[in-house]
Amino acid sequence: MPQGRTLGGHRRRLRAEDGEPAIRPSGLVALVGRPNVGKSTLFNRLIGERRAIVSEQPGLTRDRIYGTVEWRGTAFTAIDTAGLDRVAKEGPEGDLPANTQQQARVALDEANVICLVLDARAGMTAADLEVADILRRARQPVVVVANKSEAREDRLLVHEFLALGMGDPVEISALSGAGTGDLLDRIVAALPPPAESVAEPETTNLLRCAIVGRPNVGKSSLLNAVLGQDRSLVSTVAGTTRDPVDTLITTPQGPVLLVDTAGMKRPGDTKDADYYSLLRALRVVERADVAILVVDATSPLRAQDRHIAGRAREAGAATMIAVNKWDLLDSDERQDRSLLRELRSAYDFAPGTPFLFTSATTGRGIARLLPAAFALGEARALRIGTPALNQFLKEAMIRRPPPSGRGGRRLHLYYAVQARSRVPTFALFVNDPELLHFSYARYLENQLRDKFGFAGVPLRLRARKSEPGS
Numbered sequence: 001m002p003q004g005r006t007l008g009g010h011r012r013r014l015r016a017e018d019g020e021p022a023i024r025p026s027g028l029v030a031l032v033g034r035p036n037v038g039k040s041t042l043f044n045r046l047i048g049e050r051r052a053i054v055s056e057q058p059g060l061t062r063d064r065i066y067g068t069v070e071w072r073g074t075a076f077t078a079i080d081t082a083g084l085d086r087v088a089k090e091g092p093e094g095d096l097p098a099n100t101q102q103q104a105r106v107a108l109d110e111a112n113v114i115c116l117v118l119d120a121r122a123g124m125t126a127a128d129l130e131v132a133d134i135l136r137r138a139r140q141p142v143v144v145v146a147n148k149s150e151a152r153e154d155r156l157l158v159h160e161f162l163a164l165g166m167g168d169p170v171e172i173s174a175l176s177g178a179g180t181g182d183l184l185d186r187i188v189a190a191l192p193p194p195a196e197s198v199a200e201p202e203t204t205n206l207l208r209c210a211i212v213g214r215p216n217v218g219k220s221s222l223l224n225a226v227l228g229q230d231r232s233l234v235s236t237v238a239g240t241t242r243d244p245v246d247t248l249i250t251t252p253q254g255p256v257l258l259v260d261t262a263g264m265k266r267p268g269d270t271k272d273a274d275y276y277s278l279l280r281a282l283r284v285v286e287r288a289d290v291a292i293l294v295v296d297a298t299s300p301l302r303a304q305d306r307h308i309a310g311r312a313r314e315a316g317a318a319t320m321i322a323v324n325k326w327d328l329l330d331s332d333e334r335q336d337r338s339l340l341r342e343l344r345s346a347y348d349f350a351p352g353t354p355f356l357f358t359s360a361t362t363g364r365g366i367a368r369l370l371p372a373a374f375a376l377g378e379a380r381a382l383r384i385g386t387p388a389l390n391q392f393l394k395e396a397m398i399r400r401p402p403p404s405g406r407g408g409r410r411l412h413l414y415y416a417v418q419a420r421s422r423v424p425t426f427a428l429f430v431n432d433p434e435l436l437h438f439s440y441a442r443y444l445e446n447q448l449r450d451k452f453g454f455a456g457v458p459l460r461l462r463a464r465k466s467e468p469g470s
């Protein structure tokens, strides 16, 4: 067994009460390696219980591809590159899965830290060397992970990995969790410091907005249509990271920072474009207050889109969906209410997500796009007074009383308050947090959403144990 801390003992601390990260993730960590080295096992180990919680969200594919990991006061987003590929290539238009080298190349472009996962039992293989060769070009730190290092004899081959000249391998067992604490220490140490984040103008009411979606859905066309001819409204904001260009625009509602507009077109129309756009979207929504997810009206129900929306929600960005290329539907299709129904049901893990039907070609919906984004931003920033909140929640609980739990015990709400947070977060002081079940929390969330206009805004409920009258 490798020495050092294991993840197991820290499990409890890794788990957020409601599956949402308490801290903003500060980087993207990609797990790369040939098939069968244990990437998915490691990924699952790192994201821990969060997986189970998130898969309870109906409509979201169980196949998770990203997850937020919190470790010693830092959070990062782990990406399973092989899983990413499965999602990006889904559907009739999908072609063959990208190979390991392609996955490594994408990680090279998009990740802040790369974990090269190797199998200590098998030692170095030709396929490992090919991946390592690609990763040699990495500007970002690469952590070599010797997985499956359970027994002494497994570790005899680890010296082969040293010969890569990419630093000391971290010996772990993804299966048992041994050594994963050391791995997390290494990853966290390699993450970029917060100071390196993109410089943002000092404006109080600045709305940070990300336009994301699959290639060719019309993101740049929509942006151009929104900007119209008046280029004087636009200025670019160069960042200090590899993420170069944000675009600052002035609108009647206020300033909007469109994050990573350069990345919208990258990398042209190569066969990896789906893959890049997915990874990029998963990343940029972290910096956004509002995500505009653009989908193609002629193929609006893709798993990739749902993963992006799920990610935006988890990262705390309010989300709206622009169903673009509306002009390509004939009038029957446009009248057909079942499209909207299907869309709503595909996104029912994010209740109330607003849909806007747009066409960059005819201009339909363009004028409403940014005002809708502002409305979402405002809803996300809304603060509800404590008396109004308590009054409303009490009434909601009378209308539909909480189900009784184990031993006939019921949830009692003593007091609620909106916590200070960038995402609307409500602390509920209750007799026993365990009695707040997922479905009842969802009921209260939806009630709050309808009453206070939080459509499209991720809400968080945190139950805290309290005593009556305290």
Ligand code: GDP
Binding pocket: 033, 034, 035, 036, 037, 038, 039, 040, 041, 042, 082, 147, 148, 149, 150, 172, 173, 174, 175, 176
């Ligand atoms: P991937 O293709 O790189 O994602 O690899 P998987 O995570 O699917 O793992 C491939 C196989 O290796 C599975 O049978 C796992 O159970 C096994 N495996 C993964 N991690 C470990 C480990 O730490 N020790 C051992 N003994 N087996 C492992």
Ligand code: GDP
Binding pocket: 213, 214, 215, 216, 217, 218, 219, 220, 221, 222, 264, 265, 324, 325, 326, 327, 328, 358, 359, 360, 361, 362
């Ligand atoms: P991006 O990759 O998401 O930025 O997509 P583009 O903005 O480059 O658009 C891809 C293609 O779709 C281009 O040929 C556009 O002219 C076309 N397109 C974009 N929006 C619309 C639309 O609303 N209707 C139609 N018919 N075509 C559109």
